[in-house]
Amino acid sequence: MMWHIVSIIFGAIVGSFLNVCIFRLPKEESIIWPGSHCPHCKRPIKFYDNIPVVSYALLRGKCRYCKGPISIQYPLIEGITALGSLILFMKFGPSLSFLIYFAFVAALIVVTVIDLYHQIIPDVISLPGVGVGLLASLVLPQLTFFDSLIGFLLGGGSLFLVATLYHWVFKREGMGGGDVKLLAMIGAFLGWKAVILTILLGSLVGSITGIIIMVLKGKDFKYAIPFGPFLSLGAVIALFFETEIINWYLYLNR
Numbered sequence: 360m361m362w363h364i365v366s367i368i369f370g371a372i373v374g375s376f377l378n379v380c381i382f383r384l385p386k387e388e389s390i391i392w393p394g395s396h397c398p399h400c401k402r403p404i405k406f407y408d409n410i411p412v413v414s415y416a417l418l419r420g421k422c423r424y425c426k427g428p429i430s431i432q433y434p435l436i437e438g439i440t441a442l443g444s445l446i447l448f449m450k451f452g453p454s455l456s457f458l459i460y461f462a463f464v465a466a467l468i469v470v471t472v473i474d475l476y477h478q479i480i481p482d483v484i485s486l487p488g489v490g491v492g493l494l495a496s497l498v499l500p501q502l503t504f505f506d507s508l509i510g511f512l513l514g515g516g517s518l519f520l521v522a523t524l525y526h527w528v529f530k531r532e533g534m535g536g537g538d539v540k541l542l543a544m545i546g547a548f549l550g551w552k553a554v555i556l557t558i559l560l561g562s563l564v565g566s567i568t569g570i571i572i573m574v575l576k577g578k579d580f581k582y583a584i585p586f587g588p589f590l591s592l593g594a595v596i597a598l599f600f601e602t603e604i605i606n607w608y609l610y611l612n613r
């Protein structure tokens with residue numbers, strides 16, 4: 360129980376750092392310097408006003424000095440990361456697997472929010488991610504290096520093929536190169552079976568969401584919705600339920 364609480368606090372602190380990445384990576388600013396400051400009055404935020412979730416609640420979402428609003432995104436990301444840390448800890452326990460998959464999920468959280476805001480997926484996350492994923496397979500008991508390598512090639516290759524075909528048929532960009540590199544990273548971390556599952560789940564949820572948006576807003580297919588969040592969601596589902604989903608599929612097709 361003690362360690363569960365530690366994993367929640369650990370997740371919330373990392374979530375606080377993820378917020379910094381989300382705001383600064385698209386602007387290509389340093390994620391280390393300078394420290395956090397209020398976007399309104401530019402005053403540096405004191406450590407006691409920077410406690411994940413708690414400070415936001417105590418300050419009621421306003422800057423201590425100028426009372427300017429603090430984005431709800433801060434406690435939201437901190438909370439989601441804390442929850443992710445707890446769930447991963449419950450699945451993997453105190454292990455290297457926990458740390459590796461937590462880093463993976465943290466990267467997906469940053470990718471999702473940046474893609475929602477800016478329709479880009481920073482290479483500075485996905486490209487090192489591929490390397491970390493391939494290296495991780497050397498120590499992860501759940502994943503062989505071969506599985507990771509095929510996952511990387513399949514993830515990068517298949518989406519590259521789809522993106523090229525789409526561009527050739529519709530004469531415009533449908534899926535960005537960022538999605539291709541993201542799926543290559545997902546493949547390196549999760550292996551080839553999970554990458555297929557990620558594409559299927561991501562496309563399914565993405566299409567349903569796209570249709571709902573089109574119906575509600577009356578927009579057509581030219582209104583491209585970012586694919587990164589759906590790939591990330593698919594990857595998280597695949598990480599937790601890969602075996603269950605594959606067994607269920609085999610059971611239906613026996």
Ligand SMILES: [Zn+2]
Nearest residue numbers: 397400422425
């Ligand atoms: Zn302020």
